[in-house]
Amino acid sequence: xxxxxxxxxxxxxxxxxxxxxxxxxxxxxxxxxxxxxxxxxxxxxxxxxxxxxxxxxxxxxxxxxxxxxxxxxxxxxxxxxxxxxxxxxxxxxxxxxxxxxxxxxxxxxxxxxxxxxxxxxxxxxxxxxxxxxxxxxxxxxxxxxxxxxxxxxxxxxxxxxxxxxxxxxxxxxxxxxxxxxxxxxxxxxxxxxxxxxxxxxxxxxxxxxxxxxxxxxxxxxxxxxxxxxxxxxxxxxxxxxxxxxxxxxxxxxxxxxxxxxxxxxxxxxxxxxxxxxxxxxxxxxxxxxxxxxxxxxxxxxxxxxxxxxxxxxxxxxxxxxxxxxxxxxxxxxxxxxxxxxxxxxxxxxxxxxxxxxxxxxxxxxxxxxxxxxxxxxxxxxxxxxxxxxxxxxxxxxxxxxxxxxxxxxxxxxxxxxxxxxxxxxxxxxxxxxxxxxxxxxxxxxxxxxxxxxxxxxxxxxxxxxxxxxxxxxxxxxxxxxxxxxxxxxxxxxxxxxxxxxxxxxxxxxxxxxxxxxxxxxxxxxxxxxxxxxxxxxxxxxxxxxxxxxxxxxxxxxxxxxxxxxxxxxxxxxxxxxxxxxxxxxxxxxxxxxxxxxxxxxxxxxxxxxxxxxxxxxxxxxxxxxxxxxxxxxxxxxxxxxxxxxxxxxxxxxxxxxxxxxxxxxxxxxxxxxxxxxxxxxxxxxxxxxxxxxxxxxxxxxxxxxxxxxxxxxxxxxxxxxxxxxxxxxxxxxxxxxxxxxxxxxxxxxxxxxxxxxxxxxxxxxxxxxxxxxxxxxxxxxxxxxxxxxxxxxxxxxxxxxxxxxxxxxxxxxxxxxxxxxxxxxxxxxxxxxxxxxxxxxxxxxxxxxxxxxxxxxxxxxxxxxxxxxxxxxxxxx
Amino acid sequence: xxxxxxxxxxxxxxxxxxxxxxxxxxxxxxxxxxxxxxxxxxxxxxxxxxxxxxxxxxxxxxxxxxxxxxxxxxxxxxxxxxxxxxxxxxxxxxxxxxxxxxxxxxxx
Numbered sequence: 001x002x003x004x005x006x007x008x009x010x011x012x013x014x015x016x017x018x019x020x021x022x023x024x025x026x027x028x029x030x031x032x033x034x035x036x037x038x039x040x041x042x043x044x045x046x047x048x049x050x051x052x053x054x055x056x057x058x059x060x061x062x063x064x065x066x067x068x069x070x071x072x073x074x075x076x077x078x079x080x081x082x083x084x085x086x087x088x089x090x091x092x093x094x095x096x097x098x099x100x101x102x103x104x105x106x107x108x109x110x111x112x113x114x115x116x117x118x119x120x121x122x123x124x125x126x127x128x129x130x131x132x133x134x135x136x137x138x139x140x141x142x143x144x145x146x147x148x149x150x151x152x153x154x155x156x157x158x159x160x161x162x163x164x165x166x167x168x169x170x171x172x173x174x175x176x177x178x179x180x181x182x183x184x185x186x187x188x189x190x191x192x193x194x195x196x197x198x199x200x201x202x203x204x205x206x207x208x209x210x211x212x213x214x215x216x217x218x219x220x221x222x223x224x225x226x227x228x229x230x231x232x233x234x235x236x237x238x239x240x241x242x243x244x245x246x247x248x249x250x251x252x253x254x255x256x257x258x259x260x261x262x263x264x265x266x267x268x269x270x271x272x273x274x275x276x277x278x279x280x281x282x283x284x285x286x287x288x289x290x291x292x293x294x295x296x297x298x299x300x301x302x303x304x305x306x307x308x309x310x311x312x313x314x315x316x317x318x319x320x321x322x323x324x325x326x327x328x329x330x331x332x333x334x335x336x337x338x339x340x341x342x343x344x345x346x347x348x349x350x351x352x353x354x355x356x357x358x359x360x361x362x363x364x365x366x367x368x369x370x371x372x373x374x375x376x377x378x379x380x381x382x383x384x385x386x387x388x389x390x391x392x393x394x395x396x397x398x399x400x401x402x403x404x405x406x407x408x409x410x411x412x413x414x415x416x417x418x419x420x421x422x423x424x425x426x427x428x429x430x431x432x433x434x435x436x437x438x439x440x441x442x443x444x445x446x447x448x449x450x451x452x453x454x455x456x457x458x459x460x461x462x463x464x465x466x467x468x469x470x471x472x473x474x475x476x477x478x479x480x481x482x483x484x485x486x487x488x489x490x491x492x493x494x495x496x497x498x499x500x501x502x503x504x505x506x507x508x509x510x511x512x513x514x515x516x517x518x519x520x521x522x523x524x525x526x527x528x529x530x531x532x533x534x535x536x537x538x539x540x541x542x543x544x545x546x547x548x549x550x551x552x553x554x555x556x557x558x559x560x561x562x563x564x565x566x567x568x569x570x571x572x573x574x575x576x577x578x579x580x581x582x583x584x585x586x587x588x589x590x591x592x593x594x595x596x597x598x599x600x601x602x603x604x605x606x607x608x609x610x611x612x613x614x615x616x617x618x619x620x621x622x623x624x625x626x627x628x629x630x631x632x633x634x635x636x637x638x639x640x641x642x643x644x645x646x647x648x649x650x651x652x653x654x655x656x657x658x659x660x661x662x663x664x665x666x667x668x669x670x671x672x673x674x675x676x677x678x679x680x681x682x683x684x685x686x687x688x689x690x691x692x693x694x695x696x697x698x699x700x701x702x703x704x705x706x707x708x709x710x711x712x713x714x715x716x717x718x719x720x721x722x723x724x725x726x727x728x729x730x731x732x733x734x735x736x737x738x739x740x741x742x743x744x745x746x747x748x749x750x751x752x753x754x755x756x757x758x759x760x761x762x763x764x765x766x767x768x769x770x771x772x773x774x775x776x777x778x779x780x781x782x783x784x785x786x787x788x789x790x791x792x793x794x795x796x797x798x799x800x801x802x803x804x805x806x807x808x809x810x811x812x813x814x815x816x817x818x819x820x821x822x823x824x825x826x827x828x829x830x831x832x833x834x835x836x837x838x839x840x841x842x843x844x845x846x847x848x849x850x851x852x853x854x855x856x857x858x859x860x861x862x863x864x865x866x867x868x869x870x871x872x873x874x875x876x877x
Numbered sequence: 878x879x880x881x882x883x884x885x886x887x888x889x890x891x892x893x894x895x896x897x898x899x900x901x902x903x904x905x906x907x908x909x910x911x912x913x914x915x916x917x918x919x920x921x922x923x924x925x926x927x928x929x930x931x932x933x934x935x936x937x938x939x940x941x942x943x944x945x946x947x948x949x950x951x952x953x954x955x956x957x958x959x960x961x962x963x964x965x966x967x968x969x970x971x972x973x974x975x976x977x978x979x980x981x982x983x984x985x
Contacts, residue, residue, distance in 0.1 A: 008947065029923060031942070031949030032902040036919070038945050060920025067924040 007038045010050050013057045020061060023399070029064070082387075083408045090380070093770060097376055098416050100766045101460065104369025105413075105420035107759055108456060110431050111362030112449055113424070115355050117437045120264040121341035125203045127302055128338035130166075132309075134299040134316070135333040135345045140593070146345050150332070151292045154320070155195070155299035161319050164312065165301045169198040170275060171267070172297040176539065178245040178728065179271070181231040185729055188227075191244065192269035193278060193297075199258075201302045202267065208238055209256025218277050221252040224260050224270040244273070248281055263438045266341060292323045300337070309334050361756055366460060368505055368760055371498045372767035373409065373464035378471060380774070385475055392477040401473035409465025410458065417457045434751055436744075496807055499771065502764040503811030503854070504818070507846050509757030511819040512826075514842040515834075516750040519827060522834050523743055529677025530572050531608040531704065535735040536717065537571060538701040540728075549600065549698045555720045561706040561713045564606035567698025569598035571735065572607055572679050579690070583647045584656040591660065592646055595679070595689040598626070598697045604638075604674065606704045612641065614653045614672030617693040624671065626692040634659075636693060637668040641676045643688035657690060668692070678832075681742050685831040702735070761850075765857045768804065772858040776800060776865035783865055784873035796866035801858050808854045812847040819843070882929075887967060888913070889925045890934060893954050894964060901940065901951040902926065926954055934960035 014030070021029050033056060041049040087094045122128050134154060138145045152170070159168040172193035179188045196215040199206065199222070206214065207225070214222055221242065228237040237254045244250055252273050261268040279285045303312060316332050324330065335345050342352045388401060396404075425441050432439055443449070553565040578593045603609075604616050617624045617636060626635035637657050644652045652670050659666040668690075676686045705713050714732070721730045740747075776783075783796055791799075820836060820843075827833040882890065892908050893900045902922055909917045929935045940951040956964070 007945075025923070025927070025952070027949045028902070028939070028952035029919075031946035031951055032919060032923075034947035034949065035903045035943075035945050035951075036906070056919055059918045060923070063918070063920035063924050067927065 007041050009034060009037045009053045013053050016057055017061070020065060022064065023397075079404045079407045080411065082404070083411045086384075086408070087412075092773070093376060093380055094412075096766050096770045097373055097412055098419065100369050100372040100376075100763050101413060101416035101464075102419035102423060103759055103763055104366045104372075105416055105453075105457065105460070106423035106427065107365040107756070108362045109420055109424040109444070109449075109453065110427060111358050112452060113428070113439050113443055114431065114435055114437065115359055116443065116446065116449060117264065117435075117439050118342065118351055118355055120262075122265055122267070122337050124262055124265070125201075125337060127201055127203070129336065130305065130307070131201055131300055131302050131337040132312075132334040133337065133340060134301070135335050136295055137331045137333050137345075139329060139331075146333075147295055148298055148335075148345075149295040150297065150299045151295055152289055152297055153292060153323070154332075155301060157323070158299075158301055158316060158319060159197075162312075162315055164303055164307060164315075166304060167197040167201050167302040169195040169201055169300050170297045171198070171269060171300065172275065172278075173269070174246065179231070180243045180245065181240065184231055185727065186230065187729055187731060188271060190268060190270035192272055193275040194269065194272045195275050197302075198272060198300075199256075201300060204258040204261075206256050206258055208236075211256075214256035215272070215274050216255075218274050218279070219250070219252045220255045220274050222256040222258055222272040223254055224258055226260050227270050228254075228257050242271070244271075246281055250277065250281055252277065293328075309336075358752075361752075364505060365756060365759055365763070366456065368502050368763050370460055370464040371502055372763050372770075373412070373460075374467045375498045375767045376770040377405075377409065377465070377468035380468075384472055388472050388475050389477040392475075398473045402469045405469035405472060406462055406465045409468070410461035413457045413461030413464070417453070430755075434748055434755070436748075499764075499768060499804075499807050500811045500814060502760070502767055503808050503850060504815040506757060506760040506764045507812055507815035507850050508819045508822070509753055509760050510846045510849060511815070511843055512823060513750060513753040513757050514846065515819075515823045515836075515839050516746065516753060516826070518839060518842070519830065519834055520743060520746055520750060523682050523746075523830075523832075524740075526678070526682065526832065528739075529609065529675050531606075532736050532739055534705045534707050534710070535607070536703045536705060536714065536732050537735055537738070538703065538717070538721070538730060538732045540699060540701055547696045547698075549695065549701065551724055552701070552720070553602075555724060556703065556717065559713065559716050561708060562703060562717075563706055564602055564702075564704040566602040566606035566702045566704075567600045567695070568603055568700050568702065569694070569697040571700050571702070571738075572597075572609070572677065580660050581690070582658045582660060583649075584658075585648070592688065594643060594657075595687050596692070597689070598692045598694045600693070600695045600698065603691075603702075606702055609677055610675040611638075612673045612675055614638075614670070616672060621671075624693045626668075626694050631664065631666050633669065634666045635668055636671040638672040638674055638691040639670055640674050640686070640689045642686050643690060644673055646688045682832040683830050761853060765853060768854055768857045769861065772800070772804065772861040775803075776861045780865070780868075780873045783868070784870035787866075787870040788874070793863070793866045797859065797862040800862035800865060801855060804854055804858045805851065808851050809847070812850060815846075816843055819846075882963070882967070885921075886925055886929055889922065890929055890956070890960060890964060893926075893929075893935060894956055894961075898953065898955045900954045902954075903951075905954070929960070930954070933957060934963055 017030060017033065018026065033053065037049050037053050040052050125131065133148060134150045136147045136150050138147075152172075155168040155170050159165040170193070174191050174193065176187050176189050177191050179186055179191070194215070198204070199211065199215065204222075206222075209222065214220065223237065223242075231237075231242065232240055237257055240254050241251045242254060244252060258272075261270070278288060282288055313332065313334055316334070320330075320332050333345060342355070344351070391401060391404075421444065424444065428439055428441055431437070549565070549567045556562050556565050579596045580591050581594045582591050599617075601617050601619060604611060617638070621636070623633065624636040639647075639652060639657070647655075647657075649655055652673055655670045657668045657670060659668065674691075678686060679689065680687070703717060717732070718730055721728070779800070783799075786796060786799075823839070824836045827836060888909065889905065892905050892912065896904055896908060902919070905926065906917050906919065906922045909915075909922070926935065930937055934957060935954045936957050938953050938955070940953050942948050942950040
């Protein structure tokens with residue numbers, strides 16, 4: 001017997017074991033552990049003994065824990081039977097429970113489907129992890145510009161100079177072009193000039209054509225099945241010739257057909273033409289292929305498996321800097337294809353934040369449903385108390401009871417899951433409409449969704465069962481069976497907190513829906529500073545009217561219902577080209593970015609844009625026209641107020657604006673100032689803008705209608721177009737419908753919040769309904785006695801509803817500041833927005849609404865209880 | 878139909894039998910290590926002992942606490958009549974099943 005007193009195992013694992021070992025055998029087992037520990041201690045010293053003890057926690061504990069669980073399968077059969085019996089016996093409660101959980105879970109499923117859909121983007125490309133897009137980053141001091149478009153020679157140079165670049169391709173989308181085969185003419189948006197590497201990098205499965213030679217030559221093209229179908233129908237497309245109409249038209253030969261692109265991609269070229277074809281299309285194509293300044297194409301490179309992005313970026317910058325001027329501050333970054341959709345660095349911001357918000361909303365609704373379930377089960381505990389008492393008397397331990405109730409709520413959760421899946425399948429079309437996705441019911445079958453869903457269901461079952469399980473298993477059998485069930489004040493308080501939380505969430509969602517709605521209608525009704533109604537726009541990428549609008553204008557003006565016809569490079573609603581500009585009186589090197597558009601004489605009148613100072617462009621002043629011939633006076637310019645303000649001019653007319661391209665300085669004279677109209681989304685403040693005159697850049701023809709007989713006028717426009725340009729398909733849309741589309745994401749947000757608040761209210765009501773029913777049932781005798789003593793029906797209804805009204809009011813008070821702050825933040829995203837304080841009315845409306853809903857829910861139960869015959873409730877005593 | 882014991886259960890039941898009526902978990906584990914040459918985790922032994930007890934092959938009795946055990950009592954396991962029967966039955970079945978194998982090995 002040596003030093004036996006000092007031998008004691010480490011405390012932490014001892015504590016773990018003491019908490020987790022099965023209660024019956026805990027002392028013996030720990031004795032065993034201690035004994036072995038002391039032997040190991042004597043043999044090998046303290047460290048080994050401690051390690052051994054810790055190891056046992058890892059190795060032995062799980063087995064010991066799982067063991068009784070397997071053993072209890074037999075007991076489980078009994079629990080299952082009890083659960084199903086309970087379910088049948090209390091149909092009402094079961095319905096409320098399952099309905100609430102089903103809706104919560106269904107909602108969660110929808111969110112999962114939505115998130116999964118976005119996560120699928122670009123994942124079908126086998127090399128998605130190795131393909132990188134080159135992003136040009138330009139730090140302009142006050143903000144960082146990132147562009148997905150990079151200089152033309154970049155990718156090719158990199159692949160030549162860097163051995164790591166396994167493959168490269170450029171994608172040069174040409175916007176809308178006219179494509180013809182025989183007598184079939186269509187406008188196509190998905191035409192891209194590409195390098196042959198494209199098929200090696202991206203997973204565009206080739207179904208026809210020889211993979212080694214498809215894009216080997218100039219004028220060879222690969223098309224998707226859809227395009228093949230559209231132009232060639234049943235004919236074999238290989239070897240056929242498509243005619244592409246740019247400014248010059250050219251023929252390409254179809255050498256291969258690829259599968260249609262899945263919807264979950266942002267890279268979906270449907271006519272791929274060898275990039276060298278450009279040589280025959282542009283008179284100065286050499287300059288195009290050697291231009292390191294302008295950014296016109298997307299560059300993709302493929303790196304080996306074991307690449308390091310920062311290293312590559314450094315190497316790429318090393319090469320890039322050899323080709324650009326020293327004062328060029330552009331930097332190149334790599335964007336992984338697999339991440340490009342969710343974490344996009346390019347022109348459009350990444351989606352990941354939106355997804356996080358959606359996921360949070362889904363979980364929130366699920367939590368509300370869980371709370372509801374807990375609430376109902378707790379309320380029902382009185383009914384179950386006797387069962388618990390009896391089970392305890394015949395020997396059930398607390399653990400067994402906890403397991404029973406957990407198991408019960410698990411069964412409920414699983415049944416709800418079945419309903420939830422059915423609900424979700426039915427709601428998929430709504431989801432698609434809401435999100436613009438193309439989720440199909442089969443997406444629900446993906447293994448990751450099934451796993452998450454099962455985990456969520458089990459978690460839901462366990463958490464929502466935990467509170468009633470702990471509560472009920474702690475009951476004293478003696479007091480329960482004697483019929484003296486003392487409900488602790490804690491339980492009631494807890495239930496109140498739950499109901500308040502549920503209603504707070506519902507109220508927050510209701511307020512959000514309303515405020516978003518207000519902001520949207522504010523946007524729609526805001527005067528943008530130009531005419532947006534009754535304007536028809538004809539898109540017109542190529543063809544004769546782009547260069548000379550006169551014949552069309554003259555023909556259209558014949559119709560008295562057509563008030564104006566104007567041509568412009570861009571629409572007033574979507575101007576997005578920037579110029580680097582300096583101005584008369586600017587400090588040395590001072591430059592700002594100006595939004596830029598090219599318009600014709602009729603533009604301002606057609607759009608009703610107000611001229612504040614000076615004059616409009618006029619044919620009487622031939623020098624107005626922008627021309628590249630004389631850089632010292634290259635034409636006239638009209639500015640908006642913001643530009644004048646930024647230049648700091650008091651008298652702008654006659655002043656000079658200087659465009660800079662590298663060393664070149666092109667000087668324009670200001671002839672007029674127009675009002676600040678909103679050419680961008682109202683999220684942004686108005687930026688400085690300049691307009692130039694050109695009658696040969698009419699990519700968009702805007703036609704202002706009088707407002708009467710619009711279908712007739714449209715038909716007239718189409719007829720006139722057909723007569724003048726029989727070979728050009730016409731494509732027109734209303735300007736305001738395009739403007740609406742700009743706020744589609746907000747529109748969807750509102751719809752989403754609308755649906756969510758509906759759901760949350762529904763679930764909260766279910767909970768409240770159950771509680772009210774419970775309260776009424778508990779107080780049956782009290783109500784009976786009150787009625788016998790002369791209480792009126794209304795007095796009883798008030799008695800039963802009073803408490804709930806108080807809770808809902810408390811929920812409102814809790815919800816208001818949260819909703820206020822959340823919406824205030826959301827509104828910060830708009831430069832032009834409604835004031836949050838003017839929206840207080842909606843808060844009150846939400847309060848009234850929630851109160852009304854609560855009263856209807858509770859009132860139903862209250863009235864039923866109040867109308868009941870008191871004799872019945874008192875008789876059996 | 879009577880379910881047969883697993884091999885692990887069989888080994889532990891036999892070990893308890895060999896130890897007579899002084900079979901605490903620690904002893905069982907040591908004996909097993911001695912007989913099989915492998916280490917057995919405490920959990921593994923406990924779970925099997927417990928299962929055999931629940932099946933009615935073993936019975937347990939609480940023994941004396943000792944200082945080495947941190948003042949905790951030991952739980953002794955010993956065979957029930959049913960356990961003994963089971964072992965006899967097992968042995969018989971095994972003998973029948975294994976019959977002739979050693980002779981076969983000798984021929985090679």
